[in-house]
Amino acid sequence: MPIEKRYPVRWAIGLIVLALVSSGVTQVRKTAKGYLFRHKFVVGKRIAYSFSTEMTAPNSAQQVHLTGPVTLRVLKVTGSWAQVDSDAGPFNLNGKVVGQYGPQIGAVVEMTNTGKVVGGGDQIQQLAVLFPPGPVRPGQTWSGTTKISVYGTMEPVTSSYSFAGMTKIAGHSAGHLEVSLSGLGKTKVKGSGEIYILVEDGSIWQSTSRFTVELPQITMNAVTKLLRK
Numbered sequence: 077m078p079i080e081k082r083y084p085v086r087w088a089i090g091l092i093v094l095a096l097v098s099s100g101v102t103q104v105r106k107t108a109k110g111y112l113f114r115h116k117f118v119v120g121k122r123i124a125y126s127f128s129t130e131m132t133a134p135n136s137a138q139q140v141h142l143t144g145p146v147t148l149r150v151l152k153v154t155g156s157w158a159q160v161d162s163d164a165g166p167f168n169l170n171g172k173v174v175g176q177y178g179p180q181i182g183a184v185v186e187m188t189n190t191g192k193v194v195g196g197g198d199q200i201q202q203l204a205v206l207f208p209p210g211p212v213r214p215g216q217t218w219s220g221t222t223k224i225s226v227y228g229t230m231e232p233v234t235s236s237y238s239f240a241g242m243t244k245i246a247g248h249s250a251g252h253l254e255v256s257l258s259g260l261g262k263t264k265v266k267g268s269g270e271i272y273i274l275v276e277d278g279s280i281w282q283s284t285s286r287f288t289v290e291l292p293q294i295t296m297n298a299v300t301k302l303l304r305k
Contacts, residue, residue: 104251104275110211111239111251113273115189117158121150123279129300143168146302156189192220205253205271205280206235214241233259242275245282249275257287264290267298279304 103116124147131140144167152159161184167174186195190207206220219236240252250272259265267287274281282303289296 104273107211110213110216111242112211113205113207113251115158115187115191115207117150117153117160117189119150119153123148124305125280125302126305127300127302129298131296131298133294133296139170141170145305151184157186157194158189159184160187206237208237212239214239232261233257233265240270243272245272248281250281251275255285257285262292 103112103114105112105114124145126143126145128141128143131142132138144165146162146164149161149163150158151161165174185193187193190209191205206218208216208218212218215238217236217238219234221232221234234257236256236258238254240254243250243252253271253273255269255271257265257267257269265287267285269283269285269287271283272281273279280302282301284299284301286299287297289298
Protein backbone atom coordinates (compact mmCIF):
# COMPACT_ATOMS: atom_id res chain seq x y z
CA MET A 77 0.00 0.00 0.00
CA PRO A 78 1.41 3.46 -0.86
CA ILE A 79 3.00 5.39 2.00
CA GLU A 80 0.70 8.37 1.49
CA LYS A 81 -2.38 6.11 1.94
CA ARG A 82 -1.09 4.25 5.01
CA TYR A 83 0.16 7.42 6.68
CA PRO A 84 -2.14 10.28 5.65
CA VAL A 85 -1.40 13.99 5.29
CA ARG A 86 -2.43 14.73 8.87
CA TRP A 87 0.43 12.58 10.17
CA ALA A 88 2.82 14.01 7.58
CA ILE A 89 2.13 17.44 9.05
CA GLY A 90 3.39 16.12 12.36
CA LEU A 91 6.70 15.49 10.61
CA ILE A 92 6.74 18.90 8.97
CA VAL A 93 6.45 20.77 12.22
CA LEU A 94 9.59 19.02 13.46
CA ALA A 95 11.26 21.57 11.21
CA LEU A 96 10.94 23.65 14.38
CA VAL A 97 9.26 26.74 13.13
CA SER A 98 9.25 29.47 15.75
CA SER A 99 5.84 30.92 16.63
CA GLY A 100 6.07 34.69 16.80
CA VAL A 101 8.92 37.10 16.12
CA THR A 102 12.26 36.20 17.68
CA GLN A 103 14.47 38.90 19.13
CA VAL A 104 18.23 38.33 19.26
CA ARG A 105 20.04 40.73 21.57
CA LYS A 106 23.72 40.81 22.48
CA THR A 107 24.52 41.26 26.18
CA ALA A 108 27.69 41.16 28.28
CA LYS A 109 26.95 37.49 29.08
CA GLY A 110 26.14 36.39 25.55
CA TYR A 111 23.18 36.48 23.17
CA LEU A 112 19.65 36.54 24.52
CA PHE A 113 16.97 34.80 22.43
CA ARG A 114 13.36 35.80 23.07
CA HIS A 115 10.09 35.98 21.18
CA LYS A 116 9.15 39.60 20.63
CA PHE A 117 5.41 39.41 20.06
CA VAL A 118 3.70 42.18 18.09
CA VAL A 119 -0.09 42.20 17.80
CA GLY A 120 -1.19 41.62 14.22
CA LYS A 121 2.25 40.45 13.09
CA ARG A 122 2.00 37.80 10.36
CA ILE A 123 4.88 35.62 9.21
CA ALA A 124 4.54 33.43 6.14
CA TYR A 125 6.70 30.42 5.37
CA SER A 126 6.94 27.83 2.62
CA PHE A 127 8.02 24.29 3.42
CA SER A 128 8.81 21.04 1.73
CA THR A 129 9.26 17.56 3.13
CA GLU A 130 10.49 14.34 1.55
CA MET A 131 9.62 11.03 3.21
CA THR A 132 10.94 7.62 2.23
CA ALA A 133 10.66 4.14 3.68
CA PRO A 134 13.57 1.66 3.61
CA ASN A 135 13.24 -1.10 1.02
CA SER A 136 10.57 0.88 -0.80
CA ALA A 137 10.79 2.88 -4.02
CA GLN A 138 7.86 5.04 -2.94
CA GLN A 139 8.36 8.63 -1.84
CA VAL A 140 6.13 11.25 -0.29
CA HIS A 141 6.79 14.81 -1.42
CA LEU A 142 4.69 17.37 0.46
CA THR A 143 4.83 21.15 0.03
CA GLY A 144 2.74 24.04 1.25
CA PRO A 145 2.54 27.34 3.15
CA VAL A 146 2.40 28.04 6.88
CA THR A 147 1.29 31.39 8.31
CA LEU A 148 1.65 32.48 11.94
CA ARG A 149 -0.23 35.44 13.43
CA VAL A 150 -0.04 37.11 16.85
CA LEU A 151 -3.54 37.86 18.17
CA LYS A 152 -2.91 39.30 21.64
CA VAL A 153 0.04 40.23 23.86
CA THR A 154 -0.04 40.38 27.66
CA GLY A 155 3.29 40.88 29.43
CA SER A 156 5.67 38.08 28.46
CA TRP A 157 3.10 35.85 26.77
CA ALA A 158 0.90 36.04 23.69
CA GLN A 159 -1.95 34.33 21.87
CA VAL A 160 -0.67 32.91 18.59
CA ASP A 161 -2.68 31.50 15.69
CA SER A 162 -1.38 29.22 12.95
CA ASP A 163 -2.71 28.29 9.55
CA ALA A 164 -1.40 25.85 6.96
CA GLY A 165 -2.22 24.72 3.47
CA PRO A 166 -3.42 24.00 0.92
CA PHE A 167 -0.82 21.25 0.51
CA ASN A 168 0.53 19.59 -2.59
CA LEU A 169 1.10 15.88 -2.02
CA ASN A 170 2.97 14.09 -4.81
CA GLY A 171 1.55 16.56 -7.34
CA LYS A 172 -2.02 16.60 -6.00
CA VAL A 173 -3.65 19.39 -3.99
CA VAL A 174 -4.90 17.96 -0.69
CA GLY A 175 -6.58 20.90 1.02
CA GLN A 176 -6.37 22.99 4.17
CA TYR A 177 -5.15 21.40 7.40
CA GLY A 178 -4.50 24.35 9.73
CA PRO A 179 -6.36 22.93 12.78
CA GLN A 180 -4.07 19.89 12.82
CA ILE A 181 -1.02 21.97 13.72
CA GLY A 182 -2.19 24.65 16.03
CA ALA A 183 -5.30 26.82 16.29
CA VAL A 184 -4.97 29.49 19.01
CA VAL A 185 -2.66 28.94 21.98
CA GLU A 186 -0.94 30.96 24.68
CA MET A 187 2.85 30.96 24.68
CA THR A 188 5.62 32.70 26.63
CA ASN A 189 8.47 34.72 25.17
CA THR A 190 10.78 31.73 25.78
CA GLY A 191 8.66 29.59 23.44
CA LYS A 192 6.82 27.47 26.01
CA VAL A 193 3.14 26.76 25.41
CA VAL A 194 1.16 27.49 28.59
CA GLY A 195 -2.43 27.27 27.40
CA GLY A 196 -4.69 26.19 24.58
CA GLY A 197 -3.21 22.80 23.70
CA ASP A 198 0.04 20.90 23.27
CA GLN A 199 0.19 20.51 19.50
CA ILE A 200 1.57 23.94 18.65
CA GLN A 201 4.53 23.20 20.97
CA GLN A 202 5.79 21.34 17.91
CA LEU A 203 6.10 24.73 16.24
CA ALA A 204 8.10 26.44 18.97
CA VAL A 205 11.81 26.77 19.54
CA LEU A 206 12.39 26.52 23.29
CA PHE A 207 14.86 29.23 24.24
CA PRO A 208 17.26 29.11 27.22
CA PRO A 209 16.40 31.05 30.40
CA GLY A 210 19.32 33.47 29.96
CA PRO A 211 21.98 34.64 27.50
CA VAL A 212 24.16 32.02 25.79
CA ARG A 213 27.58 32.12 24.16
CA PRO A 214 28.63 30.12 21.09
CA GLY A 215 29.04 26.46 22.04
CA GLN A 216 26.59 26.55 24.96
CA THR A 217 23.66 24.14 24.98
CA TRP A 218 20.19 23.74 26.49
CA SER A 219 17.28 21.35 26.06
CA GLY A 220 13.51 21.15 26.23
CA THR A 221 10.62 18.77 25.55
CA THR A 222 8.38 19.07 22.52
CA LYS A 223 5.71 16.73 21.20
CA ILE A 224 4.67 15.25 17.87
CA SER A 225 1.21 14.06 16.96
CA VAL A 226 0.83 10.49 15.69
CA TYR A 227 -2.78 9.52 14.94
CA GLY A 228 -4.06 11.83 17.68
CA THR A 229 -1.55 10.70 20.33
CA MET A 230 1.03 13.24 21.52
CA GLU A 231 4.47 11.66 21.76
CA PRO A 232 7.25 13.40 23.79
CA VAL A 233 10.45 14.35 22.00
CA THR A 234 13.52 15.86 23.67
CA SER A 235 15.09 18.70 21.69
CA SER A 236 18.69 19.61 22.52
CA TYR A 237 19.88 22.97 21.21
CA SER A 238 23.37 24.37 20.66
CA PHE A 239 24.18 27.98 19.80
CA ALA A 240 26.69 27.67 16.96
CA GLY A 241 27.28 31.43 16.79
CA MET A 242 26.43 34.36 14.55
CA THR A 243 26.81 33.96 10.81
CA LYS A 244 25.81 35.35 7.41
CA ILE A 245 23.17 33.64 5.28
CA ALA A 246 21.89 35.02 2.00
CA GLY A 247 23.48 38.33 2.92
CA HIS A 248 21.71 38.54 6.30
CA SER A 249 23.19 38.42 9.81
CA ALA A 250 21.69 35.48 11.67
CA GLY A 251 22.00 33.42 14.82
CA HIS A 252 22.72 29.78 14.01
CA LEU A 253 21.12 27.12 16.24
CA GLU A 254 21.84 23.40 15.90
CA VAL A 255 19.21 20.95 17.16
CA SER A 256 19.15 17.22 17.91
CA LEU A 257 15.92 15.27 18.45
CA SER A 258 15.35 12.12 20.44
CA GLY A 259 12.12 10.35 21.38
CA LEU A 260 11.82 6.87 22.89
CA GLY A 261 8.06 6.55 23.35
CA LYS A 262 5.79 4.35 21.27
CA THR A 263 7.07 6.35 18.32
CA LYS A 264 10.87 6.48 18.23
CA VAL A 265 12.34 9.65 16.76
CA LYS A 266 15.98 10.49 16.12
CA GLY A 267 17.43 13.30 14.08
CA SER A 268 19.06 16.69 13.83
CA GLY A 269 18.46 20.09 12.32
CA GLU A 270 19.52 23.70 12.13
CA ILE A 271 17.77 27.04 12.38
CA TYR A 272 18.88 30.49 11.23
CA ILE A 273 17.32 33.44 13.05
CA LEU A 274 17.60 36.85 11.41
CA VAL A 275 19.00 39.67 13.52
CA GLU A 276 17.59 42.45 11.34
CA ASP A 277 13.92 41.69 11.98
CA GLY A 278 14.02 38.73 14.37
CA SER A 279 12.31 36.16 12.16
CA ILE A 280 13.45 32.66 11.32
CA TRP A 281 15.03 32.79 7.88
CA GLN A 282 15.14 29.04 7.35
CA SER A 283 15.26 25.72 9.13
CA THR A 284 16.19 22.22 8.00
CA SER A 285 15.70 18.91 9.80
CA ARG A 286 16.68 15.34 8.98
CA PHE A 287 15.23 12.54 11.07
CA THR A 288 14.04 8.96 11.28
CA VAL A 289 10.64 8.03 12.72
CA GLU A 290 10.17 4.41 13.75
CA LEU A 291 6.63 3.06 14.11
CA PRO A 292 5.66 -0.52 14.95
CA GLN A 293 4.67 -1.13 11.31
CA ILE A 294 7.20 0.95 9.39
CA THR A 295 10.30 3.15 9.64
CA MET A 296 10.40 6.40 7.69
CA ASN A 297 13.19 8.83 6.90
CA ALA A 298 12.33 12.48 6.36
CA VAL A 299 14.00 15.71 5.36
CA THR A 300 12.07 18.94 5.88
CA LYS A 301 13.00 22.45 4.83
CA LEU A 302 11.29 25.68 5.77
CA LEU A 303 11.96 29.17 4.41
CA ARG A 304 10.43 32.52 5.20
CA LYS A 305 8.66 34.09 2.23
